[in-house]
Amino acid sequence: MAVAVDTSEKTDDFVRSGLSTSEIITEYFLGFVPFIWSLLFPLFVFIAVIFFTSKMATRSEIIAILASGTSYRRFLRPYIIGGIMLSAILWVGSRYWIPKANAIRSNFQQNYIDNRDPSKNRTMGNCYECYYLRTDTNTFVGIKEFDTASKSSRGFFMEKVKDNKVVYNLRAERMRWDTAVKKWQLINASERFIDSMKERLSFHDTLVINLNIKISELRKDNYLKDKLTTPELVEYINLQKLRGGEGLSTYEVEKHRRNATPTSVFLLTLIGVVIASRKTRGGSGVHLALGITIAALFIIADRFSTVFATKGNFPPMLAAWLPNIAFALVLLWLYRRTPK
Numbered sequence: 001m002a003v004a005v006d007t008s009e010k011t012d013d014f015v016r017s018g019l020s021t022s023e024i025i026t027e028y029f030l031g032f033v034p035f036i037w038s039l040l041f042p043l044f045v046f047i048a049v050i051f052f053t054s055k056m057a058t059r060s061e062i063i064a065i066l067a068s069g070t071s072y073r074r075f076l077r078p079y080i081i082g083g084i085m086l087s088a089i090l091w092v093g094s095r096y097w098i099p100k101a102n103a104i105r106s107n108f109q110q111n112y113i114d115n116r117d118p119s120k121n122r123t124m125g126n127c128y129e130c131y132y133l134r135t136d137t138n139t140f141v142g143i144k145e146f147d148t149a150s151k152s153s154r155g156f157f158m159e160k161v162k163d164n165k166v167v168y169n170l171r172a173e174r175m176r177w178d179t180a181v182k183k184w185q186l187i188n189a190s191e192r193f194i195d196s197m198k199e200r201l202s203f204h205d206t207l208v209i210n211l212n213i214k215i216s217e218l219r220k221d222n223y224l225k226d227k228l229t230t231p232e233l234v235e236y237i238n239l240q241k242l243r244g245g246e247g248l249s250t251y252e253v254e255k256h257r258r259n260a261t262p263t264s265v266f267l268l269t270l271i272g273v274v275i276a277s278r279k280t281r282g283g284s285g286v287h288l289a290l291g292i293t294i295a296a297l298f299i300i301a302d303r304f305s306t307v308f309a310t311k312g313n314f315p316p317m318l319a320a321w322l323p324n325i326a327f328a329l330v331l332l333w334l335y336r337r338t339p340k
Helices: 002-009 011-017 021-058 061-067 072-116 230-243 249-276 284-311 316-337
Strands: 131-134 139-144 155-162 165-178 183-195 198-209
Touching: 002 011, 002 021, 011 072, 021 061, 021 072, 021 249, 021 284, 061 072, 072 230, 072 249, 131 230, 165 198, 230 249, 249 284, 249 316, 284 316
Parallel strands: none
Antiparallel strands: 131 139, 139 155, 155 165, 165 183, 183 198
């Protein structure tokens, strides 16, 4: 169903791309299907548990199990084991497998869809490709209009600070990557050494420097958090903190979400059992309606907390885990009210 809906939405993009059907499948849907699977996996498990357990309750099988002397906790044991197994599958997948699929999907999105969107395909004139980084605790670097194709920029400066005072300043009209020596080369550079009450200035037509910045760091990628595996994501966050990067809340939320979402599978499994194990006059329909309502509330809570973390000052870890905390309390309340 997701593939059918997405295909109808992107039909014009597929036609404009000029790719064959097999190429669209391998270059887009091969990544889209695991993405949508991981996104809806908790709901799949939740609805499946409700549907299956509700059928047992409608046929009075649960009443017979409990009447035979089996405790309610013993009745829950298979669900607990199954929930843990499914949570483990999603945990491993979200850390290693799903990011690989997201790389396929997002590359197609960037190459064939976003490049025609004026709001996403920004030009160099507004300095979209400008960077201000910290290479170490005392050195700050500014790079203007970096071009990934030519591996060069139209402006560069570097400052070194000691005791809250600038002691060294380096500026250049252009900077490019020298593939021969694997270092950065500055064109028309000027160095300024500042020492107490005096300073020394020198000019260079070309100057080769060993800058602690990789070319891979100089890129703007709106889908980067989805492409990185969890070890790569943690490494990227630590590096950006060292660089003094901003806007890391999105990456922090993504890191914690990859642990919180598998946990939600386990919680929703138990909530589904507790809801559907009670025999009602409405049968499975009542259970499914209640389950879908709870699932919708869970998704809304998850989206709200994520937005508050990325756009506000909400702690990323709390944003990722808050829906689980809330629904753990709901699970406890439902469990106490369930006939046993």
